[in-house]
Every structure is written in structure tokens, then in C-alpha cells.
Amino acid sequence: xxxxxxxxxxxxxxxxxxxxxxxxxxxxxxxxxxxxxxxxxxxxxxxxxxxxxxxxxxxxxxxxxxxxxxxxxxxxxxxxxxxxxxxxxxxxxxxxxxxxxxxxxxxxxxxxxxxxxxxxxxxxxxxxxxxxxxxxxxxxxxxxxxxxxxxxxxxxxxxxxxxxxxxxxxxxxxxxxxxxxxxxxxxxxxxxxxxxxxxxxxxxxxxxxxxxxxxxxxxxxxxxxxxxxxxxxxxxxxxxxxxxxxxxxxxxxxxxxxxxxxxxxxxxxxxxxxxxxxxxxxxxxxxxxxxx
Amino acid sequence: xxxxxxxxxxxxxxxxxxxxxxxxxxxxxxxxxxxxxxxxxxxxxxxxxxxxxxxxxxxxxxxxxxxxxxxxxxxxxxxxxxxxxxxxxxxxxxxxxxxxxxxxxxxxxxxxxxxxxxxxxxxxxxxxxxxxxxxxxxxxxxxxxxxxxxxxxxxxxxxxxxxxxxxxxxxxxxxxxxxxxxxxxxxxxxxxxxxxxxxxxxxxxxxxxxxxxxxxxxxxxxxxxxxxxxxxxxxxxxxxxxxxxxxxxxxxxxxxxxxxxxxxxxxxxxxxxxxxxxxxxxxxxxxxxxxx
Numbered sequence: 136x137x138x139x140x141x142x143x144x145x146x147x148x149x150x151x152x153x154x155x156x157x158x159x160x161x162x163x164x165x166x167x168x169x170x171x172x173x174x175x176x177x178x179x180x181x182x183x184x185x186x187x188x189x190x191x192x193x194x195x196x197x198x199x200x201x202x203x204x205x206x207x208x209x210x211x212x213x214x215x216x217x218x219x220x221x222x223x224x225x226x227x228x229x230x231x232x233x234x235x236x237x238x239x240x241x242x243x244x245x246x247x248x249x250x251x252x253x254x255x256x257x258x259x260x261x262x263x264x265x266x267x268x269x270x271x272x273x274x275x276x277x278x279x280x281x282x283x284x285x286x287x288x289x290x291x292x293x294x295x296x297x298x299x300x301x302x303x304x305x306x307x308x309x310x311x312x313x314x315x316x317x318x319x320x321x322x323x324x325x326x327x328x329x330x331x332x333x334x335x336x337x338x339x340x341x342x343x344x345x346x347x348x349x350x351x352x353x354x355x356x357x358x359x360x361x362x363x364x365x366x367x368x369x370x371x372x373x374x375x376x377x378x379x380x381x382x383x384x385x386x387x388x389x390x391x392x393x394x395x396x397x398x399x400x401x402x403x404x405x406x407x408x409x410x411x412x413x414x415x416x417x418x419x420x421x422x423x424x425x426x427x
Numbered sequence: 428x429x430x431x432x433x434x435x436x437x438x439x440x441x442x443x444x445x446x447x448x449x450x451x452x453x454x455x456x457x458x459x460x461x462x463x464x465x466x467x468x469x470x471x472x473x474x475x476x477x478x479x480x481x482x483x484x485x486x487x488x489x490x491x492x493x494x495x496x497x498x499x500x501x502x503x504x505x506x507x508x509x510x511x512x513x514x515x516x517x518x519x520x521x522x523x524x525x526x527x528x529x530x531x532x533x534x535x536x537x538x539x540x541x542x543x544x545x546x547x548x549x550x551x552x553x554x555x556x557x558x559x560x561x562x563x564x565x566x567x568x569x570x571x572x573x574x575x576x577x578x579x580x581x582x583x584x585x586x587x588x589x590x591x592x593x594x595x596x597x598x599x600x601x602x603x604x605x606x607x608x609x610x611x612x613x614x615x616x617x618x619x620x621x622x623x624x625x626x627x628x629x630x631x632x633x634x635x636x637x638x639x640x641x642x643x644x645x646x647x648x649x650x651x652x653x654x655x656x657x658x659x660x661x662x663x664x665x666x667x668x669x670x671x672x673x674x675x676x677x678x679x680x681x682x683x684x685x686x687x688x689x690x691x692x693x694x695x696x697x698x699x700x701x702x703x704x705x706x707x708x709x710x711x712x713x714x715x716x717x718x719x
Contacts, residue, residue, distance in 0.1 A: 327569040
């Protein structure tokens, strides 16, 4: 009997699945809604199953999930209780949950050593060196994620208040942001008090756009953020000697490729494949009967 | 009939009151518990009245609050609804509520022009120039209060995570902080997620102490924070030409006097009096019958 392997890339806005044969050839794909196992595990379970069924249907296969093996990459997977809850309720024969970073790494690098920097709302750096995985950063907005879109948007709000008070020179960027808040600092404060990382992050594209126009404040914020990413990439290079493939992933990847230090830009390479492909590869490698 | 004036310095941990005659001579003082009009206005009202009664008793006067005029300086007084609620329920003949910054300014400078920097858990800068009051900063921990104890403690936690990941060099300071969290970054993240500004601020004395010992990370954090205070003092000096008295107030005042740029250190002068005295002065000035 043919053995099927499902890779799943579960995120806060959508859940993507792909089904492959034992050689890792992708036969079909499916997509459903949000699958945040931490904040809403039951909805996540429903969407994981739905995406998997759609992938089987897309492949022209009977939707027999109970005979398949699945590997899920999910955001914030280091939340033990949520992982246990979801693992116990998945409709597959065998299943494993790993971090979304790990499937992204596998997709980008295949089985080779190297490093990825995921620069989106947050930031995390992952190195594979002689088969071992090293994580750097990724501790979230409040005390980490330096260089991420949320921190960048937050910095822009802070600069706007400093410009409002005449403490630092304003620019077209700070004027634009103050315009959005009716030039009332209290509105900025109220926004910030209730804002989640994604809310701060929605101001990052404004910084990126003004920096591209040469706005001095936006350029300073971009360079500060890029130098924080440079520092993390330096630390990654200390682990693996800076020899392997280096891939930038995430919503700010293209932006940062222009701001990073030359020593890192010279190493940049496009990812071999996406995270979903990485999930499929890991599913076949780790869940195949008799796999090590 | 003798007219009495009450000055009140209301804070998050205690409420202090002083009663004075029409010439501003302080006759008695009283102290009670927390008076945060924003988070708990009814308790604040109770403690304001209690502190005022104790001041009358201390002065050997009948406790007839209903004939007295009172001026209250309170934290976060720019919260319209809470101010209206409290003002309507105070037991005095006449009353006014102003910011805690304004009574601190009056206490420190008397009637002269000049500036104060309040550097505690947060930071705010107030300038009086040709009788006009200018406020700079003071927008709270989330997008302001640069150089304050909460931001300093927060920076120390962030540095500790960067040191943990090998992104920046560690030091005795980052080791001490990681020790406190069992060297588990997730514990730092959990703490930060729930922390209020005062919780971050409780790590500031550790930074101050290690900087005094020459710890390189602590020194960098102190210098970064001091340069943010320098920038705000530069903006204050642009308002008044940097000619008036400059007083540092708040829990970090003494610490910062060693880290500020020479151009500001040379201007520093001790405050003439404390905020409670300032409240009494303002009560007499603004509430005396026939006062302008």
C-alpha cells in the first residue's frame, strides 16, 4: 500500500498543506483558514484537517487521512500545552509538530548547512551547522525581535513624539505619522497602549517607503534596524564560519537585502524552496516507517 | 476670618498634604496612602481628605476642610474624566487639580524661570520661560519616557537575551539578570509580557550599580540613557536659552548628574523646595480670594 506524507505550514492567517509520496514528490495542495494553535487550537485543528483533505482531493486521492503521516510547522510551537492538545487530536496515523522556522529552514536550504534570517513582524535567525540547529533571537516584540517590522513601526511612533516635542528634528516621515494621529500625542499614546505587534508593524511600510525617498529619519531607523540584523547575522556566522548558504525570508527580506552590511549581502542566496516544501521534506525524512 | 490653603502632593504610593496661612507659611503636615485618581479615584479621595485632616490636626487647627482652598498635584492629571470626578467630590471650599510636574516645578524654581527634569520610572522635562510652561516628553513607557528607570530596566533585559544568544557580548550585568531568570529566556519573555513600567524599573538599580563598578554593558546602557536625557535638555535649552536654573528631580536624579553632558551638568542647581511646598505656593497664588 502506498504511504502518503503531508506537510503543513500553519500560520495566523492561513493554513497550507501538501501531500507527497514516499519519495517526497508533491501530488496535491490545499489551503484553508487561520491555524494558530496557541490562541485557538480547535479552529486550528479544523483548518489543518480541511487543508489536508483539500490536498488529497487536489491529488485525486481518497481522503483517507488516518493512514497518512503529517508534519506541521506552526508559529510559537514552544508552547507545550497547546502542542500536546493539538497532537492528541490530529486525524493522522502519525504526526509531528515543529516550529515554523524549522520548515522554513528545510525549504530554504534543503539538507545542506547554512542559515536563514526570517525578517517579518518579528525576527529570528536559524543556523544549521554539521546537522545541528541553532536558534538566535525570536523572543517576541516586548524584549526581542530587533529589526522586525513591529519594532520598526514602534520606533517610528517614538520618533514622531520626539519630533513633536522638538527633542529630535522632524522629517516628512514623522509629519506623516503625526498626521495620522491628528497631531495629538495622546492619540499616539492611546494607540501604543492597546497595540499588538502587528499593529505596530503596520507602520513599518511607511518607514520603508520614506527611507526609499531619502527621508533622513526613516533612513536612520532603517539603518539602526539593519545593523541589529547585521549583529545577529555576525553571531550566526560565528557558529558556522559564515560559509553556508544565507537566505533572507519574511516580509522585509527584500527591503533588508539593500540595507545589510556588504559582508552579509555578498553571501545572500535565494531560498531553494518555500516552507511548505520544507514541511513535506521533513515529513518524509522523519516520519517514514523505519526513518531514523 | 483666617483663610487656609492646602497643598497636596498625590502619588501612587502616598499622599502628602500641608496647610498654610494666606502668606504661604506652612502650619502643619499630614500623610496618608495611595492617591492615584486614575486607577482608584474613590480611594484617592479618601486619602486626600485624610492627609488634609492630619495636616490641620498637626497645625492644631479645627479640621474644617469645607472652608479651605486646596491645590492638588497628581500623576497623570491629563485624564479629563478622572479629574472631573475627583474635583466634584473634594471636601474643600475651592480646589484645583494640576499635574505633579507643575507642583514640582514650582517647588524647585519658586517663581523664577528655569527648567526641571524629572527622571524616575519615567521622564518628563518642564520649562518655565517668561511665565509660560512648556512640557517635553513624559508620554509613558510604551512610546516615551526615554532615559527613565523603566526603559533602563527594559534595556537590561533585552541585552541579557542578546547576550544569551551570543548576538552581543555578555557581562557581569547580563549574567546577573539571566541568573535571576534561571538562565531561561522564556522566563524573561513571560516576565516582560506581564510587566508594568514599575516592574521593568525594578531592574534599573542593578544597571546603575554595575555601571558604577565599570561593567561595560551597564555603562553603555547608562550612557545611552543619559544621552537621551541630554537631547531632551538640549531641546529645553532651545526654549529658554539655557539660562535659568536647571534642577534634576526623581529617583535617578543623583545618578544622572554624573552621566550628563558637561553643558548640562554645569547648569545643575539643587531645587529650592519640594513638590509639596510647590503645591502650597500654587494654592496661595491661584486660589486666594481675588487672586488673578
